[in-house]
Amino acid sequence: MARIGFIGTGEIAGHMVRGLAGRGHEIRVSERSRAVSTALAAEFPEVSVAENAAVVAQSDVVFLCLMARIVPDILPGLPWRADHAVISVMTDVTLDELCRLCAPARDIALTIPLAPISGGGCPLPVYPESPALEAVFGDRNPILPVRSEASLSAHFAVAGTLAPILLLMAEVSAWLARETGDATAADAYVASLFGGFLRPDGAPEQFQRLLTSLSTEGGLNATLRARFEDAGVPDLLRTGMDSLRPRLGLPPAAPG
Numbered sequence: 291m292a293r294i295g296f297i298g299t300g301e302i303a304g305h306m307v308r309g310l311a312g313r314g315h316e317i318r319v320s321e322r323s324r325a326v327s328t329a330l331a332a333e334f335p336e337v338s339v340a341e342n343a344a345v346v347a348q349s350d351v352v353f354l355c356l357m358a359r360i361v362p363d364i365l366p367g368l369p370w371r372a373d374h375a376v377i378s379v380m381t382d383v384t385l386d387e388l389c390r391l392c393a394p395a396r397d398i399a400l401t402i403p404l405a406p407i408s409g410g411g412c413p414l415p416v417y418p419e420s421p422a423l424e425a426v427f428g429d430r431n432p433i434l435p436v437r438s439e440a441s442l443s444a445h446f447a448v449a450g451t452l453a454p455i456l457l458l459m460a461e462v463s464a465w466l467a468r469e470t471g472d473a474t475a476a477d478a479y480v481a482s483l484f485g486g487f488l489r490p491d492g493a494p495e496q497f498q499r500l501l502t503s504l505s506t507e508g509g510l511n512a513t514l515r516a517r518f519e520d521a522g523v524p525d526l527l528r529t530g531m532d533s534l535r536p537r538l539g540l541p542p543a544a545p546g
């Protein structure tokens with residue numbers, strides 16, 4: 291079992307701690323956000339709250355869950371060791387920057403957890419490979435090593451499509467609730483309906499095949515899909531993701 295620390299105890303760290311609790315680890319979280327850190331320590335006996343420096347000094351694996359803008363002020367002053375495993379979940383902070391800010395630590399990796407990590411089953415793309423990530427989260431979450439930092443950044447862009455796609459699903463559910471008068475049942479129906487289609491089937495072009503299966507000429511799906519395409523919705527999503535390229539350090543989109 292591991293000694294695990296969190297620097298930055300906000301939204302995502304809270305989900306990660308919940309995903310680790312009850313599994314024999316010793317977990318230290320930094321004080322801020324105080325409301326989150328005190329709630330976690332009250333709920334889980336293995337979680338304690340400490341100063342940033344004590345979190346680092348008393349942990350073997352340290353997750354960095356800060357906003358990028360404050361990272362240069364916080365990380366260099368902490369007692370990093372060569373034997374630390376450091377795992378950043380932060381957008382907008384590169385591996386090179388982290389190697390500089392967390393020296394002499396060298397086992398440094400980037401990954402992308404999301405809220406479902408609290409219950410397991412959250413895909414965790416990672417670069418470079420991280421034995422520590424595998425050891426602490428790999429039993430309940432698929433760890434997906436990617437080939438380069440740019441590939442990891444591209445996964446960040448895809449994680450950024452959750453909100454626009456959930457916005458559409460919220461609209462669908464609200465429409466159903468207005469018709470039926472039951473918002474809870476509407477959410478449950480929409481979540482199960484889409485969930486049934488979203489289990490990875492391991493074969494190529496899953497989404498294109500699903501679209502083909504929903505393309506009956508004149509059918510409800512084909513009718514609504516044509517409206518989306520005529521309105522340029524797929525183009526809007528693709529160009530929106532492309533607009534994130536400079537921020538994520540990705541090259542311009544290939545023509546065509």
Ligand SMILES: NC(=O)c1ccc[n+]([C@@H]2O[C@H](COP(=O)([O-])OP(=O)(O)OC[C@H]3O[C@@H](n4cnc5c(N)ncnc54)[C@H](OP(=O)(O)O)[C@@H]3O)[C@@H](O)[C@H]2O)c1
Nearest residue numbers: 298299300301302320322323355356357358379380381403
């Ligand atoms: N939220 C997600 O689903 C998600 C998913 C993947 C990656 N991420 C990445 O994870 C990082 C954190 O995101 P978040 O959504 O968890 O944001 P957040 O809730 O704002 O968490 C950031 C935390 O850092 C704390 N903090 C500020 N100054 C600090 C200091 N000097 N020492 C220690 N902690 C300090 C903040 O505390 P105060 O509230 O007291 O200022 C806050 O709790 C970001 O880089 C984000 O890109 C987030």
